[in-house]
Amino acid sequence: MPRGQTPTTTSYAMLGLLAVRPWSTYELTNQIRRSLARFWPRASSKLYEEPRKLVALGYATAESQNQGRRRRTVYTITEDGRRALAAWLTEPGSPPPALESEQLLRVFLADNGTKGDLLRTIEATRRWARETAAVDAAIARSYLEGDAPFPDRAGLNTLVGRYLSDMSAATERWADWAGEVVASWPDDLSDLPVETEALRDVVARDPRDR
Structure with missing residues (x-):
């Protein structure tokens, strides 16, 4: 594991989405807002940092693509990423549910x-x-x-x-x-x-x- 890089729960949340299909950072952030934010809310700034961390960990690859006149980076889960996600899912999760209201x-x-x-x-x-x-x-x-x-x-x-x-x-x-x-x-x-x-x-x- 690269020095200074430690996967967090948010890392695994993004890996789970990447296991569904490749996404750009923008798409990942929007999908988290749509699906995960109700029970795993995180600041957008943190979400935009996370895909690069996954690449540094070897859990995802990054590919630059053209989209019309703009370029975007699309992230894809690696086999190491799938193994890491599967290993993380073997634990029941901690801490227990937390309410913020x-x-x-x-x-x-x-x-x-x-x-x-x-x-x-x-x-x-x-x-x-x-x-x-x-x-x-x-x-x-x-x-x-x-x-x-x-x-x-x-x-x-x-x-x-x-x-x-x-x-x-x-x-x-x-x-x-x-x-x-x-x-x-x-x-x-x-x-x-x-x-x-x-x-x-x-x-x-x-x-x-x-």
């Missing part, structure tokens, strides 16, 4: 603002969930109607898509519930009632009691 952070700190601020944050979260559900439905519909790209990957994409769809549905249910709860609260958020029924629901989900 500015809306939840704003809810957590809401006692420093107003009730109206909190209700708007909850409504924005609900709106995001509904918009995301519509996107998920459009993707699922494209597979059912035979219009989706890479139909041979429908099985795996459905596994991931169902997980993401369940998350957006759960988020909308939470926003509906939270909106009703907060609407009944006083304007002063410094001394709020405890939602004991919600706490009991959480306790009831303890898998050790099943």
